[in-house]
Amino acid sequence: DAMVIQNPRYQVTQFGKPVTLSCSQTLNHNVMYWYQQKSSQAPKLLFHYYDKDFNNEADTPDNFQSRRPNTSFCFLDIRSPGLGDAAMYLCATSRDNVGYSSYNEQFFGPGTRLTVL
């Protein structure tokens, strides 16, 4: 089945220690998104890629970076995690993100829960 895969499902890191979360997709979608979701809150978009074009949300901290080496993979790097970065990180994909189209529908992975000690 075509899907969005996130590894690991649970990640524990230490305060200030860089961490990388990964996402892969078999849907061959053009767009990949990273969201941060804190407990009992809606997901918050951090950034997205349209193919290789990177789009950062204005309020995403510099501490968060992303890489998309190819269509299938996208990584979220947190350079110096703080206690406030503990959250669920969700990866999503869509075929497109321009215009009013069903191609904009987003498909979500299971998420990676990050704990910062």
Added chain:
Amino acid sequence: AQSVTQPDIHITVSEGASLELRCNYSYGATPYLFWYVQSPGQGLQLLLKYFSGDTLVQGIKGFEAEFKRSQSSFNLRKPSVHWSDAAEYFCAAILMDSNYQLIWGAGTKLIIKP
């Protein structure tokens, strides 16, 4: 500003009872509307979506939603809930003026009483 509102933070329903979760949007035109469900510690699963056409849409797990343009609403319904429906439900919309990104409601936590 465009927004999606879920007025109920929590809803408690007895198992077997009917359910309606409210969602309102603030936007001049018809958005592309979604309902997602999230079980504890899990990712988001799409229940249903409305893009155009028939305003009553059927989804997975026995859910349906009705788009009402006059009320700017897209309420989610289920005739008889099961204990496994206990989860957080998010309404979301794609709006032309949001750069076609998802605008999320705050979520409604559904609690099922035995």
